[in-house]
Amino acid sequence: MSDLILYTNPMSRGRIARWALEEVGARYEVRVMNYADSMKGDDYLSINPMGKVPALQHNGSVITECAAICAYLGDAFPDAGLAPAAADRADYYRWLFFAAGPVEAAVTNKNAGFIPSDEQGRMFGYGSYDQAIDVLEAAVAKHDYIAGDAFTMADVYVGSQVIWGTQFGTIPQRDAFKAYADRLTSRDAYKRAGELDDALMETNQLA
Structure with missing residues (x-):
């Protein structure tokens, strides 16, 4: 299991978290959650009881809410230089x-x-x-x-x-x-993130 996991859906605010991850340049695993089933399933509700995406799991800790995810990643990956002193x-x-x-x-x-x-x-x-x-x-x-x-x-x-x-x-x-x-x-990271999420939308994996 990766130590950095993004739970997302490309038709959601998860695109914000994806962009943030691409900006810091970290390697991460993506788990696509469907609105009709997995997003409301017990396994995911144990991660985010709101049953919404995105959620980020990093070294066993969970971060939800896009603004918090952005701020967290800026601190967790200081070498990217995306959080001010x-x-x-x-x-x-x-x-x-x-x-x-x-x-x-x-x-x-x-x-x-x-x-x-x-x-x-x-x-x-x-x-x-x-x-x-x-x-x-x-x-x-x-x-x-x-x-x-x-x-x-x-x-x-x-x-x-x-x-x-x-x-x-x-x-x-x-x-x-x-x-x-x-x-x-x-920005290159914005473009990469968009391309990755757009590709997910084309795979017909989403409910």
Whole structure:
């Protein structure tokens, strides 16, 4: 058994974890989980009781949630240079978890047709969808990458939100988002990850 196992489905957020793994250059095993059966089976629920992918198993420990997987891999494979030094992590953590929290909630709620009133917005971490998107736009426009001038694991997660969101219409097409997405999608690791997941989709292994 490999000491690094990715449980995923190519039609899921598992693509984020795959990209992160390709960025660090680690060798890993892939186990494809199907929505209709194995993802809800007892064996996988013992790994992730939520019955969702991705999950990462590394040396016997389990990491779930894409933002956590990205941050974990940045620390677990320091030679890849994808996590800033501890003293330089303010923006790294700030925008990684902003995307995982307020942006994710704002986008999914809007996509589900739930628009909080002004009063409700005071209780929601994202305030309003428009506010969350405006803040995200300003963040990606400030530097070439979300935490400064160098690509980090935060860009894998934040970038995935921007790339998918603008592609599927859950995040508006804006110049700053397009420029940021273009920088990220030109990366070799991003291309490799996409090719591997696209190949899985063509094998007819998925339920």
